[in-house]
Every structure is written in structure tokens, then in C-alpha cells.
Amino acid sequence: MTKAIMIQGAGSNVGKSMLVAGIARACVRRGLSVAPFKPQNMSNNAAVTADGGEIGRAQALQALACGLAPVIDMNPVLLKPETDIGAQVIVQGQRVATLKARDYGKHKATLLPAVLDSFHRLAQGRDLIIVEGAGSPAEVNLRAGDIANMGFAAAAGVPVVLIGDIDRGGVIAQMVGTHAVLPDDDLAFIKGYAINKFRGDPTLFADGMDIITARTGWTPLGIIPWFADAWKLPAEDVMDIKSRKGGAIRIAVPRLNRIANFDDLDPLSGTPGVSVEIIEAGRPLPADADLVILPGSKSTIADLAHFRAQGWDIDLAAHIRRGGHVLGICGGYQMLGQTIADPDGIEGPARSVAGLGHLDVATVMQPHKRLALSQAVYLASGDAVSGYEIHMGATTGPDCARAWLSLDGRGEGAASPNGRIMGCYLHGLFSADAFRSAFFAQLGKPVAAYGYDAQVEKTLDALADHLEQHLDIDTLLTLAGPVISPDRATQAPG
Known part of the structure; x- marks a missing residue:
């Protein structure tokens, strides 16, 4: 039976994309057949797929972590911003419209059938689907018609693990605040949480974990230290690109x-x-x-x-x-x-x-x-x-x-x-x-030779090692729920 787990963030840029790639590589090394899935992505950094479409480049990296070629079903809705208020809408790999943000807000609920179609097609024959959310489920003003976070989790019946970013500060408020604003129906889908991007001694945040667990009732899955080699992986945002200082x-x-x-x-x-x-x-x-x-x-x-x-x-x-x-x-x-x-x-x-x-x-x-x-x-x-x-x-x-x-x-x-x-x-x-x-x-201007693809593969393995050490992947896998048909997926799992 195919199972699925969804990684959502308490905010944007908490490291969801990288975590999905690392968890996927760790699970593949355990002998599981794994595929990544992101219902909706917003990015102008796209990848072309073997089946003739385009998806977010982060999903292409996650596919590589799974040992798969990227396909359109891994990211069925891709928004490519063209102006400050409008974006090109890509559905299952193909451009369908250019819409202003307000118009897309009215239109997005109509895309849920395509999202679920891709999700269930991707799940066929797999052991595990790792789903990545977008932004934060705490943006409850966007909940109506949502297909990126809790709207998808509820429609597909997928349990959620929430990720907090301690590097930006206020992580207890991120987690407890998310718990406070979500309606009960959505809260029921969140089964566990983890804290990402910790610098220093993780044991110093043990009391913080106890507070979050007491306030939310969610299963703690770990404190993940900063992964220093993240820059060696393809960047999702242009500002993530790092240079070697002093290069000739x-x-x-x-x-x-x-x-x-x-x-x-x-x-x-x-x-x-x-x-x-x-x-x-x-x-x-x-x-x-x-x-x-x-x-x-x-x-x-x-x-x-x-x-x-x-x-x-x-x-x-x-x-x-x-x-x-x-x-x-x-x-x-x-x-x-x-x-x-x-x-x-x-x-x-x-x-x-x-x-x-x-x-x-x-x-x-x-x-x-x-x-x-x-x-x-x-x-x-x-x-x-x-x-x-x-x-x-x-x-x-x-x-x-x-x-x-x-x-x-x-x-x-x-x-x-x-x-x-x-x-x-x-x-x-x-x-x-x-x-x-x-x-x-x-x-x-001759340059030293180095193997780029080999470095990416090596870094994905190092990321998987990092998560095996600091994230309770065994418990995370027990939280994953079975992929069920859309007509039965409106009740919270477990």
C-alpha cells in the first residue's frame, strides 16, 4: 500500500524543499520506492520534464534524490510570476493562462481535480509519496480554495509534519501560533513537528521542544542542525547561490x-x-x-x-x-x-x-x-x-x-x-x-576540473546522513498515512 506524508512549514523558506530531498534520499537508501510531490509551487526556476512539460526545479532535485526522472505529476500547478500582481499558470506541465493574483485566488479551487489526478497517478506502484507544502498553513486568510497546504491535505487525506525555522527567531511562536489559528479540522492532520536550521548545541533547545509539545500535542521528531553543505545543491532562489570568495x-x-x-x-x-x-x-x-x-x-x-x-x-x-x-x-x-x-x-x-x-x-x-x-x-x-x-x-x-x-x-x-x-x-x-x-x-581563463553531478549526488547522501542523525525518520514513517481515493479523503487520518 502506498503511503504519504506532507511536509509543511510554519513560514516560507524554512527549508522544506531541502528536507524533502534529504528524507527522500534516506528512504530510498532503505529500499523504498519514493516520489516527491508539490501540489502548487511558485517559481520562475523551472525544469523541463521527460514527458514534455515543466515543473519547479526544487521538485526536479527531489526527483534526483529519489533516483527518478522528473515528470509533470510531481508538481501539477506551477505559478511563474510575470509582474508583481500576475503570473503564468502552468497546469500539469503546460501553460494555460496568465492571471492576476486576485483572479487566481478565485480560480485555484478549480485546479484541485488536476492536482489530485496527478497525486494519485504518481502514487501508483510507489511505497511512499513525500508531499511538500507551500508557504504556511497559518495563512488562514487563504484557506478557502487552498490546494497548497491544508486544502490538499484534507482533500487527499495526508498526515502533516510541520517544520519550524529557528534561525529566523521566534520558533516557539511559529509553532504554537500555527496551532492557535488553525481550525480543528485542519489541526487534526498535523501529527508531528521538527525544528530546522539550528546553530550550536541542539540540547539547549530541549525545554523549547517540551513547551511546543505541551502546547500542541504534536509528536516531536527532532532538532535539525544547520546543514553547511546546502550551498552545493542546486539553488531554489537566486539569493541562495553562493560564490567562492577571492576566485581568480x-x-x-x-x-x-x-x-x-x-x-x-x-x-x-x-x-x-x-x-x-x-x-x-x-x-x-x-x-x-x-x-x-x-x-x-x-x-x-x-x-x-x-x-x-x-x-x-x-x-x-x-x-x-x-x-x-x-x-x-x-x-x-x-x-x-x-x-x-x-x-x-x-x-x-x-x-x-x-x-x-x-x-x-x-x-x-x-x-x-x-x-x-x-x-x-x-x-x-x-x-x-x-x-x-x-x-x-x-x-x-x-x-x-x-x-x-x-x-x-x-x-x-x-x-x-x-x-x-x-x-x-x-x-x-x-x-x-x-x-x-x-x-x-x-x-x-582555464578552471580546475571538478565533477558537478557527482558533487550533487555526494551532497544528497550527506544530507540524508545528516537527517538520519537528527530527524526521527522511523517515527516519521509511522506517521505516514495510506493514499486513499479522493471521495474518502475528507476526514483527518488516524
Whole structure:
């Protein structure tokens, strides 16, 4: 019988995604068949799946922890913010609408059947489904129509373990406060709790655990110390990307308002001798950068305006005059061209805007989104590259004659005549160890070799070891409940 347990947080960024990945790896090592599931995610950092859709990248990492290829059922609803008040809605891997937050609030309850459909399909033949919540169940103002936390738990009959974050302070209030505001029907689903991100001697919080247990009646599952190697795993948020200080090679990445699919940066941040610096709004691009990477964007035209508003267009031109190198990936590639046209108003009003003008190419936005896992070859060295495409534009022009990748038998990307400015649509390039070494060698900046994928696997194992030591996984598994049909899942388990 398939069982399920749901990991919810007393707030955002309590470490749910990483905990699900670590618990999943620990359970797989115990011989269980495990799959991750997140009913609703909000992220512009997406992964392309083998079955032709897109899901949150955190679920792709959790799938890796389970030894599985990512599939759309692992994250049936993905919200990709395009503005401060609106987002693209992805349902079971495919774009269905762009809605304002208020309109989505009215619409989300209609998505529950698709969420349950994916959950039950994913559960077939598995021993365990580990479900990740989103935000906090204490946001009771959002409970009506909820599909991300208690709304899903109640509909699917899944027991819940609540995670508190002691690093931000007030963890007793987080936990007891959640207990205080939840209605009884929802409280009945919470069976246990754990405290995450503890620094120092965990025994010093023993009295705190006793207070939480007495006030809530929940089963304590442990105090989890800070996991120092978390930075070695793919980042869920761009601000989680860590650089090696003092690296001989300095890479500058302007933080766009709607930065998307920045997983290209993860392998670089771990490369010995390389420093990846995220440049915040209001700061200039550093004059001594060896490489400027323009990353992907969910709203290319709006982010291009933001780029100019920071004066980064002037900084980039100066960087190029000094002989610096530039790489644009996806939306960043589009920005480097002469024009970006949006005749159908995909990103807002129908319009055409001038690009940065550093590549002789032009982009036309198109309604169809290309989603593909792709195999390519780096033409300069012949090294193989595995990556993915996720974009809604087509780019053409004279500089495309200097394609620097071969993808499915065709040229991909563009380069300036001197080769110092490059762009392409293929994400995930730098995960390939041989390509990464060859790319920097071409720049005249050789880097030390290291195995990125091997490091991720090693870190997942270390995370599982960490949780085996500090989280009562045996008791957590006893709290998991059987996956039952939707028509029987409205009563609290146990």
C-alpha cells in the first residue's frame, strides 16, 4: 500500500524543499520506492520534464534524490510570476493562462481535480509519496480554495509534519501560533513537528521542544542542525547561490526582476577559483569582471527596461570595450540583440523594442513555448552538452551564422565577429564538466576540473546522513498515512 506524508512549514523558506530531498534520499537508501510531490509551487526556476512539460526545479532535485526522472505529476500547478500582481499558470506541465493574483485566488479551487489526478497517478506502484507544502498553513486568510497546504491535505487525506525555522527567531511562536489559528479540522492532520536550521548545541533547545509539545500535542521528531553543505545543491532562489570568495575568475550576473532558470549558475558557483557575484539593483556591474552573464527572464522586455534603468547597459558597453566577455542565455540572449518584437502581446502590450545591440540578431516573441530536453555539441571542442530549452521566442540574424553549438543537427546560438559576445537558448550548459572546462579555456581563463553531478549526488547522501542523525525518520514513517481515493479523503487520518 502506498503511503504519504506532507511536509509543511510554519513560514516560507524554512527549508522544506531541502528536507524533502534529504528524507527522500534516506528512504530510498532503505529500499523504498519514493516520489516527491508539490501540489502548487511558485517559481520562475523551472525544469523541463521527460514527458514534455515543466515543473519547479526544487521538485526536479527531489526527483534526483529519489533516483527518478522528473515528470509533470510531481508538481501539477506551477505559478511563474510575470509582474508583481500576475503570473503564468502552468497546469500539469503546460501553460494555460496568465492571471492576476486576485483572479487566481478565485480560480485555484478549480485546479484541485488536476492536482489530485496527478497525486494519485504518481502514487501508483510507489511505497511512499513525500508531499511538500507551500508557504504556511497559518495563512488562514487563504484557506478557502487552498490546494497548497491544508486544502490538499484534507482533500487527499495526508498526515502533516510541520517544520519550524529557528534561525529566523521566534520558533516557539511559529509553532504554537500555527496551532492557535488553525481550525480543528485542519489541526487534526498535523501529527508531528521538527525544528530546522539550528546553530550550536541542539540540547539547549530541549525545554523549547517540551513547551511546543505541551502546547500542541504534536509528536516531536527532532532538532535539525544547520546543514553547511546546502550551498552545493542546486539553488531554489537566486539569493541562495553562493560564490567562492577571492576566485581568480570573476563572473557578474545582474539580478533581473523576473530572473528565470538561473540553475545555469549552480555549477559555476561551485567551480574552484570562480566567483559568481549576483549584482543587485542600484549597484554597477563590476569593472574587473571577466565574464558577464545575462540570465534567463520570465518577462524579457520588462527586464530589459529594468536593466537599462540601473545603468547596466552603460556598464556592459564599457565591459565590452575593455575586452570583457558576455554570455546571454535565453532571455539574456534576446536582450543582446538588435530588437525584440512582441506582435501578439505575449508579455504585455504588443510592441517592438530596441535591444542592447551587441549581437546582430533579432527576436520575435511567439505564442508557442518550446519545451525540450536537448543534446548538443560545443563546436569549439567537440564536447557533448545536455541541457534544456524553455522559451517563447525565435531569434535570427547574421550572427547566428556563427553558431557555437550543434543541437539536433542544427546550429544553435550566435556570436559576435570577435567571439567575445555569445548567446544561446540552451540552459544547463555548465553542468557538463568537459564543456565547462573547454568554455573557460576558450576565454583564456582555464578552471580546475571538478565533477558537478557527482558533487550533487555526494551532497544528497550527506544530507540524508545528516537527517538520519537528527530527524526521527522511523517515527516519521509511522506517521505516514495510506493514499486513499479522493471521495474518502475528507476526514483527518488516524
